[in-house]
Amino acid sequence: MNVIELDHTSIAIGGRDVLIDTSFAIQQGEFIGLLGPNGAGKTTLMRAILGLLPPRAGSLRVFGRPPRRGDPQIGYLPQVRTVLPDLQVSGFDFIASSVHGERWGLPSLTAADRQAIETTLASVGATDLARRSLSDMSGGERQRLLLAQALLGDPKLLLLDEPLISLDYRYQEAVIDLVRRFARERNITVLFSAHELNQLIGALDRVLYLGNGRAALGTVDEVATAPVLSQLYGTEIEVVRANGHIFVLSRGGDVERSAHGHDHGHDHAHGHHHHA
Amino acid sequence: MTMATIMRTATITMLDYEFMRNAFAAAGIAAVVSGLVGYFLVLRGQTFAGHALSHIGFAGATGAVLLGVASVWGLVGFTIAAGIGMGLLGERLSGRDVAIGVVLSLALGFGLLFLHYYTAFATQATALLFGNVLAVDRSTIATLVVLAAITVLGLALIMRPLIFATLQPELAEAKGIPLRLVSTVFLVIVALAVSQSAQIVGVLLVFALMVGPPATAQRLTTGLWSGMLVSAGIALAEAWFGLTIAYHTDWPVSFCIAMLSALGYFLTRGNLVPRRKARP
Numbered sequence: 001m002n003v004i005e006l007d008h009t010s011i012a013i014g015g016r017d018v019l020i021d022t023s024f025a026i027q028q029g030e031f032i033g034l035l036g037p038n039g040a041g042k043t044t045l046m047r048a049i050l051g052l053l054p055p056r057a058g059s060l061r062v063f064g065r066p067p068r069r070g071d072p073q074i075g076y077l078p079q080v081r082t083v084l085p086d087l088q089v090s091g092f093d094f095i096a097s098s099v100h101g102e103r104w105g106l107p108s109l110t111a112a113d114r115q116a117i118e119t120t121l122a123s124v125g126a127t128d129l130a131r132r133s134l135s136d137m138s139g140g141e142r143q144r145l146l147l148a149q150a151l152l153g154d155p156k157l158l159l160l161d162e163p164l165i166s167l168d169y170r171y172q173e174a175v176i177d178l179v180r181r182f183a184r185e186r187n188i189t190v191l192f193s194a195h196e197l198n199q200l201i202g203a204l205d206r207v208l209y210l211g212n213g214r215a216a217l218g219t220v221d222e223v224a225t226a227p228v229l230s231q232l233y234g235t236e237i238e239v240v241r242a243n244g245h246i247f248v249l250s251r252g253g254d255v256e257r258s259a260h261g262h263d264h265g266h267d268h269a270h271g272h273h274h275h276a
Numbered sequence: 277m278t279m280a281t282i283m284r285t286a287t288i289t290m291l292d293y294e295f296m297r298n299a300f301a302a303a304g305i306a307a308v309v310s311g312l313v314g315y316f317l318v319l320r321g322q323t324f325a326g327h328a329l330s331h332i333g334f335a336g337a338t339g340a341v342l343l344g345v346a347s348v349w350g351l352v353g354f355t356i357a358a359g360i361g362m363g364l365l366g367e368r369l370s371g372r373d374v375a376i377g378v379v380l381s382l383a384l385g386f387g388l389l390f391l392h393y394y395t396a397f398a399t400q401a402t403a404l405l406f407g408n409v410l411a412v413d414r415s416t417i418a419t420l421v422v423l424a425a426i427t428v429l430g431l432a433l434i435m436r437p438l439i440f441a442t443l444q445p446e447l448a449e450a451k452g453i454p455l456r457l458v459s460t461v462f463l464v465i466v467a468l469a470v471s472q473s474a475q476i477v478g479v480l481l482v483f484a485l486m487v488g489p490p491a492t493a494q495r496l497t498t499g500l501w502s503g504m505l506v507s508a509g510i511a512l513a514e515a516w517f518g519l520t521i522a523y524h525t526d527w528p529v530s531f532c533i534a535m536l537s538a539l540g541y542f543l544t545r546g547n548l549v550p551r552r553k554a555r556p
Contacts, residue, residue: 070451087319097442100436
């Protein structure tokens with residue numbers, strides 16, 4: 001079954017088209033790396049899948065029907081995380097706020113809810129964060145917490161928007177492995193957006209490159225080629241392969257690193273530009 | 277007479293006066309409401325909105341007095357209208373401190389204009405700006421009880437989505453929470469709380485009850501429920517203790533409450549309460 005299906009779909013935000021007449025399909029259980037230059041529409045595509053942004057033209061189907069807001073089958077890790085820097089709330093309460101957060105009335109958790117939160121926290125190695133205050137956590141620790149939250153509630157589709165930002169390299173590997181293992185065990189479809197292809201190569205089934213209003217979905221060998229990427233980036237691109245790594249270069253400079261290098265080490269809470 | 281007897285006599289005397297009993301009741305109600313609502317105001321980083329609402333309420337209160345209506349209804353009406361306006365403008369308003377600042381001064385200016393046409397200028401102005409809890413009568417307490425009940429019920433009704441939308445707005449939106457509706461209803465609740473708090477400490481000092489106690493509570497606990505309860509408890513303690521100090525010293529009540537509020541905050545802000553540092 002196709003989990004995500006675009007059929008001659010156009011998606012626009014703020015009067016600007018980020019996808020024009022695009023068609024592709026993603027199957028159940030696939031791990032898709034979502035890449036492309038800044039502003040290519042990675043976040044916008046996820047918002048459309050979440051039902052927050054209806055397509056301008058064509059059809060978009062998620063689990064075989066038009067996307068609907070609040071679909072419990074979708075786990076989401078948003079990119080723009082407005083975590084107030086002085087938030088004195090424990091990690092547990094932070095995650096718990098999302099459990100049935102759409103219901104009116106007073107917040108309450110059942111024993112099963114608590115158990116589910118504890119189990120998910122343990123699965124990402126974040127048990128120790130439950131009792132800590134958010135204001136005392138580093139960017140990486142907050143990220144781990146958000147990842148746990150996205151995995152909560154048995155999702156069938158995971159939309160992870162730049163989950164590697166503000167993590168050090170060692171932990172980036174761990175996050176990729178973790179998501180990969182978690183998704184494979186449960187046959188979950190993953191859309192994992194990232195700045196660099198190389199880290200994901202070992203984990204992904206197919207790669208979805210966005211750029212210039214177009215999308216290219218396929219294996220790394222099919223998509224990460226000079227002609228395909230040149231078209232998506234709108235500039236002449238060279239693809240160099242060395243030791244199983246792939247470097248996407250434009251006039252001798254590494255496109256992925258130079259375009260995104262400034263993200264690493266930035267505290268995300270302080271107004272990060274976002275992909276529109 | 278021993279010290280203890282003096283203290284006991286003093287306490288009994290204090291509550292023997294009806295105006296003091298009324299003051300304790302009114303201050304208690306407003307403090308608990310302010311502590312609860314203020315907790316979310318601080319959590320959401322919207323304290324400036326609370327400040328704005330109180331200033332706008334001043335214009336409403338003086339306007340009401342001019343029209344011969346009880347000032348509290350002017351406060352309630354104006355702050356609710358302003359709260360709805362701010363809620364509907366939503367994102368577009370955030371970060372526009374200059375615009376809010378200009379509207380604030382305009383509101384205070386209008387308040388002054390309305391007072392200008394009112395004869396009992398000085399007393400009325402002081403009472404509205406700095407509160408006059410010792411003049412609270414039984415009918416005001418009845419009004420406060422009704423307003424407090426509405427405020428707390430409203431807060432209870434939206435609490436779950438409010439917490440979600442506060443902590444994780446992007447995810448809450450994706451999960452189908454009507455962010456703007458929640459935010460607007462919350463600002464109406466804040467407007468009601470401001471109106472009550474202003475009856476006790478005046479529009480200029482609502483922060484003493486609405487921001488000081490929750491900020492202090494946040495320093496003491498990281499749990500949401502415990503935070504709310506501690507915040508309400510601190511507000512109540514500060515209000516009642518402030519009244520007691522005022523009774524014995526003859527200092528203005530609002531000053532005593534403001535002083536305790538600041539004291540509580542700075543005591544917990546310092547290194548008296550050990551806190552873990554962020555790991556790199």
